[in-house]
Structure formats: C-alpha cells, structure tokens
Amino acid sequence: MADLTRADVVKIIALRAGDEKGVVLQGVDLSELNLSALFLAEANMKYAKLDHTNLTLADLTKADLSFANLSFADLSEASLRSARLREANLSGADLRSVDMSDADLSKADLRGANLRGADLARANFWHADLSDANLIYANLEGAKGLPVGIEDWATKGKL
Numbered sequence: 001m002a003d004l005t006r007a008d009v010v011k012i013i014a015l016r017a018g019d020e021k022g023v024v025l026q027g028v029d030l031s032e033l034n035l036s037a038l039f040l041a042e043a044n045m046k047y048a049k050l051d052h053t054n055l056t057l058a059d060l061t062k063a064d065l066s067f068a069n070l071s072f073a074d075l076s077e078a079s080l081r082s083a084r085l086r087e088a089n090l091s092g093a094d095l096r097s098v099d100m101s102d103a104d105l106s107k108a109d110l111r112g113a114n115l116r117g118a119d120l121a122r123a124n125f126w127h128a129d130l131s132d133a134n135l136i137y138a139n140l141e142g143a144k145g146l147p148v149g150i151e152d153w154a155t156k157g158k159l
Contacts, residue, residue: 006029006030006033009025009028009030021041021042021043022041022042022043022044023040023043023044024043024044025040025043025044025045025048026044026045026046026047026048027046027047027048027049028045028048028049029048029049030048030049030050030053031049031050031051031052031053031069032051032052032053033053033054034053034054035053035054035055035058036054036055036056036057036058037056037057037058038055038058038059039058039059040058040059040060040063041059041060041061041062041063042061042062042063043060043063043064044063044064045060045063045064045065045068046064046065046066046067046068047066047067047068048065048068048069049068049069050065050068050069050070050073051069051070051071051072051073051089052071052072052073053070053073053074054073054074055073055074055075055078056074056075056076056077056078057076057077057078058075058078058079059078059079060075060078060079060080060083061079061080061081061082061083062081062082062083063080063083063084064083064084065080065083065084065085065088066084066085066086066087066088067086067087067088068085068088068089069088069089070085070088070089070090070093071089071090071091071092071093071109072091072092072093072094073090073093073094074093074094075093075094075095075098076094076095076096076097076098077096077097077098078098078099079098079099080098080099080100080103081099081100081101081102081103082101082102082103083100083103083104084103084104085100085103085104085105085108086104086105086106086107086108087106087107087108087109088105088108088109089108089109090105090108090109090110090113091109091110091111091112091113092111092112092113093110093113093114094113094114095113095114095115095118096114096115096116096117096118097116097117097118098115098118098119099118099119100118100119100120100123101119101120101121101122101123101139102121102122102123103120103123103124104123104124105123105124105125105128106124106125106126106127106128106145107126107127107128108125108128108129109128109129110128110129110130110133111129111130111131111132111133112131112132112133113130113133113134114133114134115133115134115135115138116134116135116136116137116138117136117137117138118135118138118139119138119139120138120139120140120143121139121140121141121142121143122141122142122143122144123143123144124143124144124145125143125144125145125146126144126145127145128145130146130147
C-alpha cells in the first residue's frame, strides 16, 4: 500500500469533489490547507486535524467532525447543516454566516469563535463552551442546551 502525502490527499479530494458523498478522512492531518468550496457532504472526518484550514464555502452537510481539531479554521459561509461536531475544537474559528442548523455541537469548544450571522437554528449546544464567542446576529431559534440569557448575549455580541 502506497503512502499518500498531504498534497496527494488534497488532489484526491479535489478530484472527487461533487462526485459522491461520504469520503472517509478519519484522523487525517489536513491542517493549514486550502480546502475552500470542496464538497465533503456526509464525510467521516472524526478526529481530523483541520486547525488553521481554509474551509470557506465548503459543503460539510451531515459530515461527522466529532473530536476534530478545527481551531482557528476559516469556515465562513460553509454549510454544516446536520453535521456532528461532538467534542470538536472550534476555538478561535471563523464561523461567520455558517449554516449549522440542526448541528450537534455538544461538548464542543467554541471559545472565541466568531459566529456572527451564523444560522444555529435547532443546533445542540449541550455542555459546549461558548466563552468569548461572537454571537451577534446569530439565529438561535430552537437551539438546545444554551446558557441562560443567551438571547441577550446574541444581541451584545459576546458571552
């Protein structure tokens, strides 16, 4: 079996973009790469290293990113509808205008994340850390597990 370089993995992802759903990238180190606008719907990315990665406009609908490291990643305008982000590290991530409706963010680390204008409708935040997160203009309608008074924080911008 041949060893793949990080560049090879990105080429494979790019070639398969839009081809089919459910690519398996569990535990793969994709940190600091440009993966913007890729189609990764239903991908298995548990434990993936995606810190400082550009995922702007990526389609991660129904992807499993549980336990993934997405710290300081740029996910602005990405689709993470119904994605699983249980215990994921999203500290310092750029999540402006992201669609995380129906996402599972239970026990996720969102400290200092920028969620300005994000769609978080019906998302699960049970035991998530939202310290210093920017929630201004975020849609929190029907979100579960939020700290008491979160609606006030959303209008002020930060917890």
